[in-house]
Amino acid sequence: MKHTKGFSMNHFTIMQTIIATITVVLAVSVTISALSVYYISTRTSKDLVYDQASEINKQIVFNYENYTNRVEGIANLLQKKALDYDMMMDKEQVLDLFSTLENLEDSIVSVVLFDNSGQVIVSTQNIEKQFSLIALQEWYKTAIFDAKIIHFSSPKMQEIYEVNMGEVISVSKAFEYQEGNIIKSGVLLIDMNFEGLDSLSNVSNLGEKGHILILDDKDQIVYSSDVSQYGYNSKSYNTVKALIFGSESLTINGTQVVVNINTIGSTRWRIATFQDINAFEKGTTNALYTAASVIVITMLITILVAYFVAMQITNPLKKLNKAIVRFHHGNDDSKVEIEGQKEITTVITGFNGMIDRIHALMDEVIKEQESKRKTEIRALQNQINPHFLYNTLDCMIWLAEENRNKDLVDTVGALSTYFRVSLSKGKQFIPIFEELQHIESYLLIQRMRYNDRFIYKIECNQEIAELRIMKLILQPLVENAIYHGIDKDDQKSWISIHVFEEDGYVILKVTNSGYGITQEKIEEIHHVMEDGNKKGSIGMKNVYRRIKLFYGEKAYIQIASELDETTTVSICIPRDKLKVQILEQGDKT
Amino acid sequence: MKNTIIIIISILLLVFIFSGCGPEKKKVAVLIYDMEDPFIKGVSEYLKAFDQKSYDITYYDSQKSQIVQNKIAEKLYKEGVDLLVINPVERLSSYIFVKKSLQEEIPIIFFNREPLKEDLEYFEDVYYVGTDARESGMMQAKLISEGLGNDTENLGGFDKNGDHIIQCVILKGEQGHQDAEERTKSVIEGLKGEGFKVEVLHTKVANWNETKAYRAMHEIMSEFGEDIELLISNNDAMAIGASKYLMDNGYFGMEVDGVVTDIPFRIVGIDGLEEAKLLTKKGYMYGTIINDGKSMAEAIMQLSEYILENDEEKLQYELVDNKYILISYKYHSNE
Missing domain, CATH: 3.40.50.2300 (Response regulator)
Structure with missing residues (x-):
């Protein structure tokens, strides 16, 4: 199966994961809750505004119905009272009655009773028109047409009076009256100005741009509280005309309004109240901004908090990681300060414990190695002695037999020096010059053995003569030089020992004259030295292993030869290692 | 997992299909001017008695208020209804329902309170059941x-x-x-x-x-x-x-x-x-x-069927001018 990188969380840091997760979860939940709160609050406040608009409409309808009922009540009262009089005799009383009621209601401008031919019977105002024209008036005709109801006309210029009354609303009703003991039917006319309607159109509750529009059943405008919305082309008018009744929200000239249309009792009118809800719309916009800023602020705070929480977790982990890297590169001081959450401190404590344990183990290993090495070196050094001692004593026997006393004394002196250096109070490391004294006594002894058949030369740079070196490393080389390089017949054989410093190495170079050795042989010797298991020169192998053990891999032995001329074996030890060894030795003794 | 979801969705779909399987009943709304009026209450009880459950009939009380009745009617026009049976609060205001019904093409039966003749004639699918x-x-x-x-x-x-x-x-x-x-x-x-x-x-x-x-x-x-x-x-x-x-x-x-x-x-x-x-x-x-509320209710029911099913045979009352059904009065005395 192939892993798609995009879906794996492994590529993110803990901090990224925590912040991303918290941010996403929070963004979704906060947005949802904020929006739902916004939605619910605006919805309820919207419902509230609609309810309020509807309530205000209801109140206004009540006011108008109160008014129309009053007018209707007046008409009914007139009807009832009028039947108590006879028009033949009591016109004056009837006129009094009419006048009284006219004065009762400010908006009533006139009360007139006509007979069935349009002739005026009683009037509170002077009438100018001919009776035939009266009968043609719309209010007159409708009153005759439907005798059972009171008719409220749309506003018209009333031209029947001598005095111009301006636009009036005519309330007309079929009317019964007595004339000469006979019940006759006529028409009662009550003309009203707009004072009543105006005083009722208290639009303050409808908001700044709120207004009222009253239409009749033929969709003619009866009344409008807003001059700018008056007219058959206005949006208000067209809305009311189309909607007929009920409620709707719409925009008029950029103003949000809710229109409620209801009927006014006793009339054929319907009243539309336009409630300005712009203020409310502003409120919802503010609510939206508030909701948005709440979301943003909450998000920012949470991301910040998440960042710090993530830091708390990841910082110790980062330190731990750095410590591990340091440890990997071999830095011993890799312990980590214990901080952070419980799980993390547990890990850190574990890591620190691990470091301690590793240190302990390493120390143990080093100690073990050291003791092992010491044992080994001692054993190797000791290998030299019996071999050499046997040869020397053999030589001394021989000198004694030959009675070469002086030579014998020299040899015994040399042997004494040789052993003094060899023992060196048990020290492993001795100054180079001491090592060279040792080798000179050895050469002295060997020259005696070989009957002066070789000469030797020892050179050493003074700067390095004091450096301490692992003792008895030159002897095996010199031993080989004597053994392989001395021609028994040739009196001119020589051995040269030269100690010097070159390229950061201290080189102990042993050169002897003789046949030399072939390149193949050199390689074979190297091979033998490097592989401890192969048989060969015990001395060389011994030295090789000792310098490698002590001075590390950089130390080496170099063999060179010029056939029929010389053979050179050099021990090369890094100069800095020598210093360290001196100090170390000082510490150890 | 996916299969389970598919099965659940299928079952739900089937339930919806079968539950919606029957033909939808036509909706009739009855608007009463005042449920406290004993006679009108009687008429609505007779209506319920005559209801053969072939329509989804809902009754609304206008509580003697034309405003309330307008509100109910507004809601019904918005929701959609197949027939309105209205007992008007204000007979003069009834024209708004007639006009609206002409717009929405919803027939109306007015009863017990008679709207003006001109209103009844404004839209052919408007009827009146009442008394003289x-x-x-x-x-x-x-x-x-x-x-x-x-x-x-x-x-x-x-x-x-x-x-x-x-x-x-x-x-x-x-x-x-x-x-x-x-x-x-x-x-x-x-x-x-x-x-x-x-x-x-x-x-x-x-x-x-x-x-x-x-x-x-x-x-x-x-x-x-x-x-x-x-x-x-x-x-x-x-x-x-x-x-x-x-x-x-x-x-x-x-x-x-x-x-x-x-x-x-x-x-x-x-x-x-x-x-x-x-x-x-x-x-x-x-x-x-x-004032024969029982006959009035019966006439309204039959007229409803006549309007909704276009079935003339169901109508046992005389439909004058294809608009009016007038219910006769009867005496009642102890003699």
Whole structure:
């Protein structure tokens, strides 16, 4: 199966994961809750505004119905009272009655009773028109047409009076009256100005741009509280005309309004109240901004908090990681300060414990190695002695037999020096010059053995003569030089020992004259030295292993030869290692 | 997991399909002007009784308010309905429903309160089921006349003051209300037509209401008590209210075999409410004119089927001008 990188969380840091997760979860939940709160609050406040608009409409309808009922009540009262009089005799009383009621209601401008031919019977105002024209008036005709109801006309210029009354609303009703003991039917006319309607159109509750529009059943405008919305082309008018009744929200000239249309009792009118809800719309916009800023602020705070929480977790982990890297590169001081959450401190404590344990183990290993090495070196050094001692004593026997006393004394002196250096109070490391004294006594002894058949030369740079070196490393080389390089017949054989410093190495170079050795042989010797298991020169192998053990891999032995001329074996030890060894030795003794 | 979801969705779908399988019932909304009005309440109960569950019929109470009724109607027009049955609060306001119905193409049956003729004719799918208010008054007059043994001279012995004139008090439904005006007018006309002389001592408006009539009786009795020979009420509720006032104040005699022995004057109502029938049986009321709510409900139901199914055979009532069904009144007296 192939892993798609995009879906794996492994590529993110803990901090990224925590912040991303918290941010996403929070963004979704906060947005949802904020929006739902916004939605619910605006919805309820919207419902509230609609309810309020509807309530205000209801109140206004009540006011108008109160008014129309009053007018209707007046008409009914007139009807009832009028039947108590006879028009033949009591016109004056009837006129009094009419006048009284006219004065009762400010908006009533006139009360007139006509007979069935349009002739005026009683009037509170002077009438100018001919009776035939009266009968043609719309209010007159409708009153005759439907005798059972009171008719409220749309506003018209009333031209029947001598005095111009301006636009009036005519309330007309079929009317019964007595004339000469006979019940006759006529028409009662009550003309009203707009004072009543105006005083009722208290639009303050409808908001700044709120207004009222009253239409009749033929969709003619009866009344409008807003001059700018008056007219058959206005949006208000067209809305009311189309909607007929009920409620709707719409925009008029950029103003949000809710229109409620209801009927006014006793009339054929319907009243539309336009409630300005712009203020409310502003409120919802503010609510939206508030909701948005709440979301943003909450998000920012949470991301910040998440960042710090993530830091708390990841910082110790980062330190731990750095410590591990340091440890990997071999830095011993890799312990980590214990901080952070419980799980993390547990890990850190574990890591620190691990470091301690590793240190302990390493120390143990080093100690073990050291003791092992010491044992080994001692054993190797000791290998030299019996071999050499046997040869020397053999030589001394021989000198004694030959009675070469002086030579014998020299040899015994040399042997004494040789052993003094060899023992060196048990020290492993001795100054180079001491090592060279040792080798000179050895050469002295060997020259005696070989009957002066070789000469030797020892050179050493003074700067390095004091450096301490692992003792008895030159002897095996010199031993080989004597053994392989001395021609028994040739009196001119020589051995040269030269100690010097070159390229950061201290080189102990042993050169002897003789046949030399072939390149193949050199390689074979190297091979033998490097592989401890192969048989060969015990001395060389011994030295090789000792310098490698002590001075590390950089130390080496170099063999060179010029056939029929010389053979050179050099021990090369890094100069800095020598210093360290001196100090170390000082510490150890 | 996916399979389970698919199975669940399939089951849900099947449930929805099967549940929506039957043909959707047509929606009928009945708007009552006032559920507290005993006669109208009776009509709506008869409507429920005649309901054969072939339509989804919902009843709404307008609580005597045209504004409430408008609100209900607005909601119904918005939701959509197949037929509106409206008992208007204000007959003059009914035109808005007619206009709206013309827009939305929803038929209307108006009942018991008659909209203006011009409104009914504005849209062909508008009908009216009701009674002739004038007829009820005429019949009330006839009932009274028969109760007096058609004796225009001595009024069958009920002429208290011996002036050969009926001294009466009228309990009027509503001032200016079409039915109230019509009933008041026609009962007097009817009595005169029968040859009686009538003197209306007082006309009291009690808004069709029992309690208002009860209270009004106090004033009436203290002013005219002795002179009253007849109490004419525009409806039963007010007649019942008046009877109860007289009962509570000791105007009636003892009950013998469930029939009252002495009465101050005769009371007649209109509507034929059960309580009025009971009072008539006991003699407290003389009689009532049955405004046949049962037939009205039956006619409305049949007309609904006629409109919704276009089935003329179902309609047993005469549909005048393809618009009006007029329900006849019936007498009810203890004789």
